[in-house]
Structure formats: structure tokens, C-alpha cells
Amino acid sequence: MKASRIAAAAAVAGSAVLVLSAPAFAHVSVQPEGTAAKGGYAVVDFKVPNERDDASTTKLEVTLPTDHPLASVLAQPVDGWTVKVTKSRLAKPLEVHGEKIDEAVTKVTWTADGKGIEPGFFQKFPLSIGALPEDTDQLVFKALQTYSDNDVVRWIEVPQKGQDEPENPAPVLQLSAAEDDGHHGSSADEASDTTEKTAAAPSDTTDSSSSDTTARVLGVAGIVVGAAGVAYGVFAGRRRSAA
Known part of the structure; x- marks a missing residue:
């Protein structure tokens, strides 16, 4: 008897779960x-x-x-x-x-x-x-x-x-x-600011390129000078050994 009651209760509970979980x-x-x-x-x-x-x-x-x-x-x-x-x-x-x-x-x-x-x-x-x-x-x-x-x-x-x-x-x-109508004005202002920044960008790029070129020239010159110094040192050492 208890087993049948438990089974019936489980069936009712299961039906309730199905009803509650059914999508709208x-x-x-x-x-x-x-x-x-x-x-x-x-x-x-x-x-x-x-x-x-x-x-x-x-x-x-x-x-x-x-x-x-x-x-x-x-x-x-x-x-x-x-x-x-x-x-x-x-x-x-x-x-x-x-x-x-x-x-x-x-x-x-x-x-x-x-x-x-x-x-x-x-x-x-x-x-x-x-x-x-x-x-x-x-x-x-x-x-x-x-x-x-x-x-x-x-x-x-x-x-x-x-x-x-x-x-x-x-x-x-x-x-x-x-x-808001004013929003369009803000967008226009932002677009204008962006245009101005874009217009200024080429001169900034030019300055940067010039600086890079100068640095490269100085770097190459330094390498040449350093190589000359090493060569001179080796030559001088050979002369002393020969003496």
C-alpha cells in the first residue's frame, strides 16, 4: 500500500514539474x-x-x-x-x-x-x-x-x-x-576636431621622420668611427710586437 501511494505521489509531482517547466x-x-x-x-x-x-x-x-x-x-x-x-x-x-x-x-x-x-x-x-x-x-x-x-x-x-x-x-x-537636436551639433564638432587632428598629422610625421633619419646617420657615423678605432688599435699593437 505504501509503495502504491509513493508511486502515485511521484506521478503527480512529475506531472506538476512538466506543467511548470513547459515553455510559454x-x-x-x-x-x-x-x-x-x-x-x-x-x-x-x-x-x-x-x-x-x-x-x-x-x-x-x-x-x-x-x-x-x-x-x-x-x-x-x-x-x-x-x-x-x-x-x-x-x-x-x-x-x-x-x-x-x-x-x-x-x-x-x-x-x-x-x-x-x-x-x-x-x-x-x-x-x-x-x-x-x-x-x-x-x-x-x-x-x-x-x-x-x-x-x-x-x-x-x-x-x-x-x-x-x-x-x-x-x-x-x-x-x-x-x-536631442543638439546631439548632431556635438557630432559635427567631434568630426571637426578629428579633421583638424588629421590635418596636423602630416607635419608631425615629417618631424618624426627627420629625427629618425638624423639618428640613423649619427648611428652609422658612430659605427664607422668605432671600427676605425679598433683597426688603429690592432695596427698599433702589431707595430709594437714587430719592434
């Missing part, structure tokens, strides 16, 4: 190539893993935020996929570089021409976006991932600060602080 399912995410600074432009990649072992991902639909619409959205072609960019009229027009824009891209859809993303693989879908808003720290992109068996996974739950990650989190792009 991968989800659709978005990351910038470099930085995504407020007020600037960025290239972002939507990374789509296939978390199924019996179907391929054949479509990705990404909805762009309407509370912070983006005036410029450009899709990069992806081999084996057809991309469709959908624009919609804005409830509140944007003003970019003094020009009013009353429509913006609200959805981008990628559809596989062939098998799509097969089990065990992932695919990146790049977008060039901007200008990024300056009055928020993040942008939320809700996404729908469709599989070859017509199953649709809705990555639309917005993660909340201080709470556990939801089961189907939406891709969130974190924005960095706006770049």
Missing part, C-alpha cells in the same frame, strides 16, 4: 531595427512564429493604432507573400510638416503564395513607419494569425503594467526618448 507559447511580436525614437521614423519587424505542429501560418493581419495614426507606412516585399496595405479616412486629420493628412494606413495584410510559415519556423514582416508620436511611450498593434486549417489566433489583448501577460498579447512597440 511564442506569440506575434514587434521589434525595431535599431531604435524607435519619438518623433522619428523606424523600420520595425513583426516576428511571426508557427506554434503549431500540424498546420502552417498562411496569413498575418496587423491593425495599426488609430489613436496615434502614422502618416507614413511602407511595406517591404517578402518572398512568397503578397502584401496589401489598407488606408482609412481619419476622424481627426494629421498635420505633418505643415501639411494636413486626412487618411492613413490602418491595416497591413500579408498572405502566403505557397505553404507559408511551416511548423518549426518563423518569418519577419518589415514595415517602415513614421513619424512616431511624441505623446506616448508605446504603440499597440493588434494582429490576427491565420493557419492553413482556417484556425485564427487573435493577438489582441493589451498587456497592462503590473499585471501578468495575457494569454494572447498584442504586439507592443516601445518608443525611446526623442533624439
